[in-house]
Amino acid sequence: MLSRFLNYFRDEEDKNPSFIQMTRNILILVILINIFLLPLVMGLFGEESRNPPALIALSITLGLEIISLYYAIRGKVSMAKLIVPLALITAVAIIAVNTNGLRDISIVGLPLVLVIAALLLGKRAIWTVAPIAVITALVIAIMDLRTGRTATKVGVDDAIIIIVLLVGCSAIIQALINRLNENINKLQKNEKIQLEENRELNELRQSLEERVNQRTAELDTANQFNLRRARQFEAISQVVKTISSIQDLDTLMPRITQVISEQFNTYHTGIFLLDNEREFAVLRAANSTGGQKMLERGHKLQVGQTGIVGFVTATGRARIALDVGADAAYFDNPDLPDTRSEIALPLRYSGQIIGALDVQSMDANAFGQDDVEALITLADQVAVTINNTLILEEARKSLTESQSAFGNFTRESWKIMQPKSLGLGFQLKESVITPLDQPLTGKHIQEAVTRGTPVISDKDSGGSNLTIPIRLRGRTIGIINLRTTNQKLTSDDADIAESVTERLSLAIETALLIQTTQHRADVERITSDISSRINSSTRFETILQTAAQELSRALGGSDVLVQIEPASIELGMAG
Template sequence: MKRSRRTLQEIISDSILGRTKLRGKITVANLLITLAVVLIMGIYIYLRIQAASQQLINSVETNAQIKAEDDLYTTTREQAVLLDSFFENMSRNTVIAGASIESILSNQELSSSTYWDANTALTQLPSGSWDNANEEIPSIFIPTGVNFSPVFTSKLNRLKHSELIFPSILEGNPDIVAIYFGGSTKETYYYPNIDLANIVPADFDVTGRQWYISAKPENNPNKLVIWSAPYEDAALNGLVITASTPVYDDNQRFQGVTAMDIQITRLIKLVSNAKIGETGYAFLLDNSNRVISLPPTGAMDFGITDENALLSEIIDPAALSSATPEFYDLLEKVSQEPEGIFTLTIGNKEKKIAFYTITQVNYKLISILPAEEIFADKTAISEQIQGETRTTVLFSILLVVAVFAFAALITFRVSNNLTEPLSTLNNAATEIIHGNFNTRIQLNSGDELETLSSTLNTMTDTIKDLVSSLEDRVSERTQKLEQVILEGERSKSQYEAIAKVARAITTQKSLTELLPEITRVISEQFNFYHVGIFLNDPTNSYAVLAAANSEGGRRMLNRRHQLRIGAQGIVGYVTSRKKARIALSVGKDAVFFNNPDLPDTQSEVALPLLEADTVLGALDVQSTEPNAFTDKDLEALTILAELVGIAIQNARLYEKMDRSLAEAEAASRQYFRENWNRLTNEYKVAGYSYTARGAQIITNTEEQEKIASQKEVVVPISIRGEEIGELSISIPETEKIKADQMDLIRAVADRVAVIAENARLFDETTRRAERERLVTDITTKIRTTNDPQTMIETAINELREALKISRIEIVSKKKKLPD
C-alpha cells in the first residue's frame, strides 16, 4: 500500500505542476477552475447561435454570386463598347479618307498641272517603274507597263491634292500608321512617304492586294468599310489591322480603294490591363477565331506551351501543337452566341467566363475570372457573421471570467505574501550565481528564513575574497602568456623570413633578381624600414650597394652608393673586420655614417656576408626606432647573412658554369661546321635535284644557282641549330602551297637532316676505324725488329705506301743544352 502511494507522489513530482513554484501551483488551480466555467459557457452560446447564423449565410451566398456574375458581365460589356467605339472612329476616318478621294477625283478643276505635274515630277527608274521625289509628302508608285495617257496623267494630278487632307488625319490619329490609295489603273499614293519604289518590286500590282480585292464592287456591293485580319507589321509597328473602302467618281465608276493601317497595340494594352477581379484576365477573339493578346496566365490555364505561339500576339488554334480540350470548348461556346456568361472547369478549377461582341469588326472580348473570387464577397460576409457570433460568445464568456478572475487575484495576492521571503532569497542566490558578490539579503521575519539570510551573506563574503585572489593570479599569468605569444609571433615571422630567403635562393640564380627579393622579405617580416646588401668590389676597396628595399635605398642604387672598406660607416667596419656591429642609438656610435638618403635611422646593424673566410659584402639593416634589435633578431639576421653569402657564391658559380657551357657549345658548333665543310669539299657535290626523270647530282655553283632561281618554297635543313643545307620545292606559278603540304615539306626536311647526320657520323666513324687499323698495322710491323735503323725504314715505307706519296724525310733535331 505504501509502495503504491510513493509511486503516485513520484509521478506528481515529475510532472510540470510538480516542478512549479508554490505560488504558481495556487494560481494554476484557480485558473483551471475559471477556464472550465468559460468553456462550458462558450459551448452553450455557440450551439445556440450557430443554427441562426447558418441560415443567414446561405441567403447571403446566393445574392453575392448573382451580383459578382453581373459585375463580370458588365465589366466585359463596358470594355467591349469602349473597343467598339475605337473601331467605329477608325471606320469613320476611313470613310472620310475615301470620300476625300472621291471628291478630289470628281473635281475636274484639279486636273491642271499648275499645282503639280505628273509628267515632270515623276521619274522612270531603270527597272521601268515610276517614282516621285522623297521630299514630297506622299510616296507615289506606278509599276512598269502602265500607259501615261492624258486621262491617267489628269487623275494623278488630282490625286496629288490628297496631301492637303491625309496628313491631318494621320496627325490627329496616332494609332493610324499609314493611309494609302490604290487606283484601278495600278497607281499607289502612300502616306507618309516611305520611298515605296525602293521597297516593292517594279511590277508591283496594287490591285492584287487582299485589302483591295475585298473592297472591290463585286466583293463589297454595299460600299462598306472592310476590315482585314490583324497581322504583325513588318515595319515593327506591332499588331496592325487594315480598314479599306471603295472609291467611286461622280458617275459611280469604280476608281480604286482607300485603306488605312491601324496599330492596335494600345487596344491590346487596354485589354491586358483590364481589371478583372484580382486574378482574372481578358483577351480578344477575332472573326477567324484567332486568339489575340492571351496573357501568360491564360496560356498556362489552357496548356499552351508552343514557344512560337507564346512569342506572338496572335494565336491560331488550328496551328497549336498542344492545348487543353477546355480551350476548344470555350472557343466553340463563344462562337455560338454574340454575348453571354457561363461556367467552365479549367484545370480542376471553376472559371466564370463572360464575352461580348465588338460589332464593328465582329471580334469578341472574353473575360475569365476564377469562381473562387466570385464567392469572395460571400465568404467575407459569412466570415463577418461568424465573427460577430464569436464576439458575442467571447463577450459573454469574459463576463463570467471576470467574476472568477477577481477570486483568482485575491488568491494570488495571498500566495504572494506567503512566498515573498522565499523569492527574496532566490533572487539573491541568483545574483550570487551570476557573480554579483556585493548582494546583501535583508530579512526581518524573525524566523528560520532570517537565519538563512545571514548565513548566505557570510558565505558571499568568503566567495568574494577567493574570487578576488584568483583573478589576481589569472591576470598575472595572462600577462606572461601574452608576452610569450608576442615573442612566439616574432620568432615565427623571423623563421618565415629565413624560409622565404632559402626558398628564393633555390629558385633564383641571378643576383639582380635574388638580392632585391631578399631585402624585401627581410623588411616585411622584421618590420625594418631599410634593408640593404653591399658587395665588395673586385679590389676589395669599396663595399658597393647592390640591393635595397626603401625609397632612399633606391636613390642610393641609382647613384651607385659605395663605402670605403675599413674607413666609412658601420658597413665599412664590418667588411674589414669580418664581424657584425650593432648601433642601438646611431647618435652615440662613432662609426655610424650619417646618410642623407636615410635621415630617419635611429638604430642600425650590419653583418658580414662570408664565404669560407672571404668577405663577400655586408647585410645592412636600419630601423626608425632606437634599441630596435633584440638578441633573437641578431640570431635570425646572422642566419640570413649566412644564407645570403651562400646565395651570392652559388650565383657566381652558376654564372661561371653558364660561361663554360656556352664556350663548350661554341666549340661543339665549330667542330660540327668544320666536319660538314670537310665533307662538302671532299665529295665536290653541291646538292641533289629530284624530278620526274629521276635524281640528278648538282656539281657546280652555276647549276645550283640555276636550280635555285626556279624554286618557290625553301625549307632549311638544320641539325642542332646549324643549317647544313636547304630543301627547295618548285611548284607551278598558278598554284599556292597549302598548310598541310608545308607541314609535309618541313617533316621531310627534318628527316633528311637526321639521315644526313647519321651518314656523316658513320663516315667519320669509318675513317677513324681505318686510321686506327693503319696505325696498328704499321706499329705491328715496326715491332718485328729491334734495330732502330730498320724500324725507321719500315715506318717510312709503310707511311709512303699508306699515304701514296713519293718522299718522306725524318730530320733529327738537336736539343740545345742550357748554359
C-alpha cells in the same frame, strides 16, 4: 504527524553548547521557584493558604522540569523547549482559577513564562506559547465574570509569591540579557570574522586581479611575439617564394633586397659577396637610393676591418649595431644618413662564408633576438639561393661554351668531312632522283637562308614554293625546296616538312660524328702503326728510313724528305 510537529520545534541551535547551558540555567531557576512555591500552597503560612489543586499542579510541573533538566544535562533540550512553557502556563491557570482568578498574584507568572518561551523557542514562541497564554487569560477572565467570585485578602503567602516571582523574573530577564549579549558578542565576533574574511577576500581578489592582469599582459606579450614571429615567418616564406623562381643572379639579388625591405619594414637592405681573394666584401645589390649610389662607385669593405659587415664576414657571427656608444661610428655613412640601427648576418653555404646580408632601419632598437633568429633563417635561405644561382650560371656558362665548342667542331668537321660526291645536291622530279646541275636561286631561297626559317611563296600559275633551311649547329648548310604546280601548300605542310628537315639535320650530324670518329680512329691507328715500326729498330739510319717509308705509304705515295743537321748529329754523338 507527531514527528513533523516535533521537528517544528527543533533548531540547529539545539546543539549549541551555549544554548544548552542557558536552557539548563533556566530549568534550575524554574525548579527553584517551584520549590519555593510548594510550601506556600501546602498551608504552612495559614489554613487559608492551602490550595490542593495548586499543590498538584506545581508538583507535576516540578517533576516535568526535573526530567527536562536531566535531558538538558545530556544535551537534549527539545523537552525543555516545549514542555516547560506549557507546564508553567497550566500551573499558573490552575492556581489562578482556584484562587482569585485574574486578580491572583500567580497571573504575574504569565509574562515570566512568555519570556522563558521566547528564550527557549525564539520566534516560534509567538505562534505557539503566546496564543496559549492569551487563551488562558481569556478563559480565566470569562470564569471570573460568570462566577462573580469575591477576591480574598492579600496574605503573607501572596507577598512571598510576588517576591519569588519578581526575583525569578529578574533572573530570567538577566538570562535574556546575557543571551542577548552573547548573541551580540557572537555577532560582533562573526562581524570581525566576516570583516577579516572580506579583507582576505579583497586581498585575494586584488591578488587574483594582479595575477590576471599579469597573465593577461604576459599573454598579450606572447600573442604579440607570436604574431610578430608569424609575420616574420610569413615574410621569410614570401621572400623564399619570390626568389625561388628567379635564376639570374643580377635579377635575383636586387629582388631579394627589395622583398626583405618590404616584408621587414626596413629602408635599406644590401647584399655583400666576398671577392675571389676573400679580402673584400663587395656590395652586389641594394634597394635604397643610397645603396644604388654605393653600387655605382663599387662600394666594398675590407674583411675583418671595416664596419659590422667586415666583422661578420670575418667571424661568421651576426651583429647588431645601435646609434649609441661605440656602434655609432658604424653609421657615419653619408649615403645612408637616416640609419638608427643595423644588423648584419653572414651568408654561409656548406660552412663557408660567401658574403653578408646587411639590413638597416630608421628606428632605434629595431632589431631584437627574435629578429636575429628570423633573419638568420632567411640569410641561410638567401645564401643557398645565391650559391645555387652561381652554380647554375657557371653550369650555363660551361654549357654555352661546350655547345659553342661542339658547334665549332661540328662545323669544322663538316667542312673537312663533307663528301665530295654530293656535288650541289639532288633533286626528285617525276619520281627520278638526279644530281643538281646548278645552285638553287631565287628570292625565297635567299630569304630562307638568311632568316633560317621556312618560307612559303605562291606562284602566279597557282602552285607554291616551300623552302626549308637545313641547319647544323646553328649554321645553314643547305636547303630543301618543295614546288607544287596546282596545289597551295599550307602551314601544316610546312610543319611536316620542317620536322622531316630536323630529322635530316640530326641524321647528318650523327653521320658526320661517326665519320669524324672513324677518321680519328684511323689516324690514331696509322700513327700507332708507324710508331711501332719506327721503334722496332735501334739504328739511326733505319729509323729515319722507316719513318720516311711509312709516311709516304700513309699519305698515298707522297715524296718524303728527311734531313738531319750534321751539327745536331755531332752534338748528339758528343753527348
